[in-house]
Amino acid sequence: xxxxxxxxxxxxxxxxxxxxxxxxxxxxxxxxxxxxxxxxxxxxxxxxxxxxxxxxxxxxxxxxxxxxxxxxxxxxxxxxxxxxxxxxxxxxxxxxxxxxxxxxxxxxxxxxxxxxxxxxxxxxxxxxxxxxxxxxxxxxxxxxxxxxxxxxxxxxxxxxxxxxxxxxxxxxxxxxxxxxxxxxxxxxxxxxxxxxxxxxxxxxxxxxxxxxxxxxxxxxxxxxxxxxxxxxxxxxxxxxxxxxxxxxxxxxxxxxxxxxxxxxxxxxxxxxxxxxxxxxxxxxxxxxxxxxxxxxxxxxxxxxxxxxxx
Amino acid sequence: xxxxxxxxxxxxxxxxxxxxxxxxxxxxxxxxxxxxxxxxxxxxxxxxxxxxxxxxxxxxxxxxxxxxxxxxxxxxxxxxxxxxxxxxxxxxxxxxxxxxxxxxxxxxxxxxxxxxxxxxxxxxxxxxxxxxxxxxxxxxxxxxxxxxxxxxxxxxxxxxxxxxxxxxxxxxxxxxxxxxxxxxxxxxxxxxxxxxxxxxxxxxxxxxxxxxxxxxxxxxxxxxxxxxxxxxxxxxxxxxxxxxxxxxxxxxxxxxxxxxxxxxxxxxxxxxxxxxxxxxxxxxxxxxxxxxxxxxxxxxxxxxxxxxxxxxxxxxxxxxxxxxxxxxxxxxxxxxxxxxxxxxxxxxxxxxxxxxxxxxxxx
Numbered sequence: 001x002x003x004x005x006x007x008x009x010x011x012x013x014x015x016x017x018x019x020x021x022x023x024x025x026x027x028x029x030x031x032x033x034x035x036x037x038x039x040x041x042x043x044x045x046x047x048x049x050x051x052x053x054x055x056x057x058x059x060x061x062x063x064x065x066x067x068x069x070x071x072x073x074x075x076x077x078x079x080x081x082x083x084x085x086x087x088x089x090x091x092x093x094x095x096x097x098x099x100x101x102x103x104x105x106x107x108x109x110x111x112x113x114x115x116x117x118x119x120x121x122x123x124x125x126x127x128x129x130x131x132x133x134x135x136x137x138x139x140x141x142x143x144x145x146x147x148x149x150x151x152x153x154x155x156x157x158x159x160x161x162x163x164x165x166x167x168x169x170x171x172x173x174x175x176x177x178x179x180x181x182x183x184x185x186x187x188x189x190x191x192x193x194x195x196x197x198x199x200x201x202x203x204x205x206x207x208x209x210x211x212x213x214x215x216x217x218x219x220x221x222x223x224x225x226x227x228x229x230x231x232x233x234x235x236x237x238x239x240x241x242x243x244x245x246x247x248x249x250x251x252x253x254x255x256x257x258x259x260x261x262x263x264x265x266x267x268x269x270x271x272x273x274x275x276x277x278x279x280x281x282x283x284x285x286x287x288x289x290x291x292x293x294x295x296x297x298x299x300x301x302x303x304x305x306x307x308x309x310x
Numbered sequence: 311x312x313x314x315x316x317x318x319x320x321x322x323x324x325x326x327x328x329x330x331x332x333x334x335x336x337x338x339x340x341x342x343x344x345x346x347x348x349x350x351x352x353x354x355x356x357x358x359x360x361x362x363x364x365x366x367x368x369x370x371x372x373x374x375x376x377x378x379x380x381x382x383x384x385x386x387x388x389x390x391x392x393x394x395x396x397x398x399x400x401x402x403x404x405x406x407x408x409x410x411x412x413x414x415x416x417x418x419x420x421x422x423x424x425x426x427x428x429x430x431x432x433x434x435x436x437x438x439x440x441x442x443x444x445x446x447x448x449x450x451x452x453x454x455x456x457x458x459x460x461x462x463x464x465x466x467x468x469x470x471x472x473x474x475x476x477x478x479x480x481x482x483x484x485x486x487x488x489x490x491x492x493x494x495x496x497x498x499x500x501x502x503x504x505x506x507x508x509x510x511x512x513x514x515x516x517x518x519x520x521x522x523x524x525x526x527x528x529x530x531x532x533x534x535x536x537x538x539x540x541x542x543x544x545x546x547x548x549x550x551x552x553x554x555x556x557x558x559x560x561x562x563x564x565x566x567x568x569x570x571x572x573x574x575x576x577x578x579x580x581x582x583x584x585x586x587x588x589x590x591x592x593x594x595x596x597x598x599x600x601x602x603x604x605x606x607x608x609x610x611x612x613x614x615x616x617x618x619x620x621x622x623x624x625x626x627x628x629x630x631x632x633x634x635x636x637x638x639x640x641x642x643x644x645x646x647x648x649x650x651x652x653x654x655x656x657x658x659x660x661x662x663x664x665x666x667x668x669x670x671x672x673x
Contacts, residue, residue, distance in 0.1 A: 205402035208369055211389040212396045213416035214467065223415075227406050 040288070047281035055275045065282035087265070087283070091290075094262040097176065097251070098244035101183035102191075105240045106233070108184070109191030116192075117199035124200075131192050139186060143249045146182055147173060150254075174256030182250030183240075190239035198232025199225075234298075242291060262287055319378070320345045320471050320503040321366060326375030328361055328527075335361040337527040339375070343471075343505060344520075348497050350506045352514040353524035354550070359507045362524075363473050366505065368392045380470060390419070395464035396473040400480065401456050403448040409459050410435070410444040416467040434462040437496060454485045461493075465500065474506045478513060490516055511551050515539065523547050543584050544673040548596040555602070555639045556594045561587050561670070569670050571595060574635065577612055579663065581670035593672035599642040601667035604629060604659045611660025615639065617653045627652075631659060 047065055049057040067073075072084040116127040134142065148154055150172040157169035172178055202225065210220040226233070248263025255261070262283065269280025321343040328336040336358045343349045351359040364370040365377060368389035377385040384392050395416065404412050410431050417427045435441045438458040448456055457477060464472055474493075478486045494517050497504045508514055514521050515535040523530045523538055523546070531543040542548035545556065559571035562578065569583045571593070581595045605611065615631040618638065629641040639661065653659060 203400075203402065205398055205400060206404060208389070209396070209398060209402040209404070209463075210415070211369075212367060212394075213463070214390045214419035215415070216390055219419065224404055 043281045043284055043288075047278055047285045049278050051276045051278050054273050055270075055277060057277050062278070065276075065278040068279055069282050069286060090260055090265055091262060091286070093259070094245055097179050097183065097259075097261060098241050098247075100176075100180045101187065101244045102237050102241045104180060104184040105188050105191035106237065109188055109236065110195055110233070113192045113195035114199050117196050117202075118204075128193075128196070131189050134185075135189060139249060142185065143182055143253050146178075146185060147253050150178060150181070173254065174259070176255070176259060178254035179251050179259050179261070182254040183244045183247055186247065186250055187240040187244060190243075191236040194232045194235040194239065195229065196232075198229035202228055238295075245291070246287060318345065319343060320347065320380060321349075321505065322378040323362070323366075324376040324378070326362070326365060326377065327373045328358075328365065328370060329373045334527050336365070336372075339524075339527070339529055341522055341529055341532060343503060345380075345503055346501050348494065348504045348506065348517055348519045350508060350514040350518035350521045351524055352508055352511060352521050352551075353530075355509055357524040358527040359509075359524050360475055361527075363396075363475055363505065363507045366471070367394060367396050367473050393467075393469055394471045394473055395467060395469040396475060397457075397460045397464045397477045399476045401448075401460040401477075403456060403459055403463070405448055408445050408447055409440065409451070409462075412448070412459055413463045413466050415463065420467055430466055434466045437465070437499070438462045438492075453481055454489070457481060457489065461496070465496070465502070469502065471503045471505060474504060476508055477506075478508070479510070486513075493517060515551075523550060525550070540669075541582075541584065542596060542669060542671070545594060545596075545671050548669065548671060553599050553640055553642075554596045555599065556596055556671075557637075559593055559595050559670070561589055561591050561593060561672075564589055571670060573613070575613065579612060579668060580665065581668040582666070583670040583672070585672065587670060587672050591672055593670055596669040596671055597663055598667065599628065599640040600626075601664045602639070602641045603662050603664070604631075604641055604643070604653060605662060606657075606659065611662050613639070613661040615659060615661065617655050617657045617659055619655060620653065629653060629659075631661065 046057055048061055048063065050060040050062045050064065052058050067081075068084070069087050070084055071081040072086075073079055073081050112131070116124055116131070119127055150156060152169040152171065152173065154173075156172075157166070160166045161169065172181075206224050206228065207220055210224045215223070246263045246266075248261065248267045251259055251261040252264050252267075266280050266283045266287075268274075269276045269283065319342045323339055323341050326336055326339045328334075339358070339362060351362060353359045361370060365372055365385075366379075368384070368387060368391075372385060375385070376383055379392065379394065404415065407415070413431045413434060414427050417430055422430065431444075432441065435444055438461055440455065440458050440462060443451065443455060448459065451459065457480075460477065477493075478489050481489060490513060493504070493506075506514075506517065518535055520532060520534055521538055522532045525546050531538055531547045533541070538547055539551050542551065542554075548554050549556065558574055559579075559581070561569050561583075562572050563570040564583075564587060567582060568580050569587055570578055571581050572578055579595070587593065613633060615633045617629055618632040619630040621628040621630070623642075624645070626642050626644045629643070631639040631641055633639060641661065
């Protein structure tokens with residue numbers, strides 16, 4: 001993007017302007033460097049340092065954190081190394097929870113986005129505003145409210161019991177479901193907005209054409225609408241899945257101790273005096289690497305199908 | 311009439327009314343379209359022609375009225391249950407599918423066997439001369455090619471009636487003229503009833519077996535191209551189809567199929583009435599520009615005026631004649647090799663009208 005605009009201005013006035021242009025870009029480069037590259041670099045470095053017992057690091061190179069993450073050498077560290085499952089299990093659980101939350105967001109978010117995009121143009125902004133209103137409240141408060149809502153003595157269970165639908169409360173708090181619900185509630189707009197943008201651009205004459213050619217509603221959805229708005233759906237899924245993977249508020253407050261997720265694991269390493277900064281950095285690096293590899297393969301797949309298409 | 315749902319008509323529209331809130335798109339439209347016919351609905355934008363097409367296709371429900379397809383009532387059926395197909399104005403080709411996938415779409419939904427789908431796709435692509443581009447995507451085609459794909463896609467399922475919603479309006483003039491001939495050829499070759507919507511009268515006149523002229527949600531006249539041009543039923547049709555000169559007259563005497571009218575300059579002329587007229591009513595006469603001849607001002611011409619402007623059209627010349635009362639008349643003459651007769655602006659001229667070419671309208 002920056003390169004393309006650069007070429008345009010370069011043609012208008014070579015020499016002097018080219019130099020000014022580079023300086024004009026400096027704030028952007030600086031922002032990216034300080035707020036994006038530096039923290040990641042710092043994290044990468046810290047993951048290879050030695051831990052200090054009261055938090056913080058000693059500047060000695062060490063792979064001890066990676067060793068701790070992947071290898072199990074027994075209680076005293078003198079047994080032959082085996083694959084360490086403890087942390088990988090947490091990662092697998094996190095991926096499952098984030099995956100289910102993404103699916104929930106998709107199932108609820110797609111019809112919502114479709115509904116908004118098919119309203120008269122003048123009312124769409126109002127609908128979008130309604131979607132974002134809950135997000136004016138702090139995430140912590142919202143997650144806590146969810147906790148009060150679904151606990152055993154919360155309004156949902158009490159109403160159901162008061163009206164005789166239930167004898168004992170449904171166990172919702174401290175379950176996988178609670179975590180998924182919390183994540184779903186936290187990230188729903190990230191699903192709705194990109195899908196809305198895609199459906200809004202969709203030409204509804206295509207739906208009419210499909211119906212005209214003997215296609216029922218489901219077939220039209222499957223063969224015409226979904227493939228056309230797929231980029232928006234995929235963007236929404238990435239935007240929900242990635243932050244869900246690293247979330248710690250929802251799992252912490254709603255999932256209880258046995259629903260430990262990546263976010264909580266990392267948080268613990270930096271909290272108070274018991275932390276282990278290099279290990280926390282290592283956990284974050286493993287997560288980052290996983291996400292990058294997934295995005296890389298996705299991008300390559302996309303490029304391939306685009307090339308095949310043209 | 312209300313039960314006249316005879317199977318001999320491809321489409322029968324009975325007293326269809328369509329309101330959008332307070333907007334009246336169609337007001338009591340009744341018409342019949344014959345089998346194997348190239349039927350055109352012609353009118354200015356907002357006249358209801360596209361709404362009527364969408365009613366036949368099933369995209370719009372009617373406020374009241376009935377729609378029959380070969381004798382079967384189809385009003386209330388969703389579009390995918392109606393054996394008609396549409397060529398959309400902006401084509402609406404599926405962007406992610408190839409040309410042949412687009413064309414096969416309807417056949418696959420109708421559960422044609424695979425071999426038959428392939429054969430049929432090949433057949434219609436041959437018909438529109440696009441076989442070579444079968445594996446391209448719509449974005450890689452020109453406007454004219456996309457238009458042919460849209461046509462092939464709609465023809466593939468062998469619809470009983472093909473609906474075309476201003477399909478040529480996005481093409482440039484040369485292509486549009488070529489496609490007119492092409493469409494007519496395909497209609498004749500396939501024998502499918504075509505219902506064609508356009509605001510372009512030239513398109514309507516050149517292709518159609520019959521034309522329905524519409525305005526304000528109503529059908530003004532239905533007839534062959536010749537009928538609506540030479541025998542317009544009312545002022546709107548006379549004015550909308552081609553160019554015409556309208557003169558105020560008073561009906562003086564009614565004879566056998568001819569009415570004698572008095573012009574405002576006191577001269578009398580004979581006109582063929584477009585409907586029932588009574589003596590003494592005021593009306594208009596419509597005279598086509600090519601039915602008037604000019605001569606050097608003499609005594610026996612119908613009207614006299616002064617040449618205001620000449621417009622050279624290549625095949626002929628259009629004269630704008632200013633009458634003494636300020637009104638303007640259009641007169642068209644064919645180009646001939648003898649230009650001795652040519653008029654110049656400022657010349658006083660007399661206008662003579664071919665007898666039998668004057669139409670009396672009283673609406």
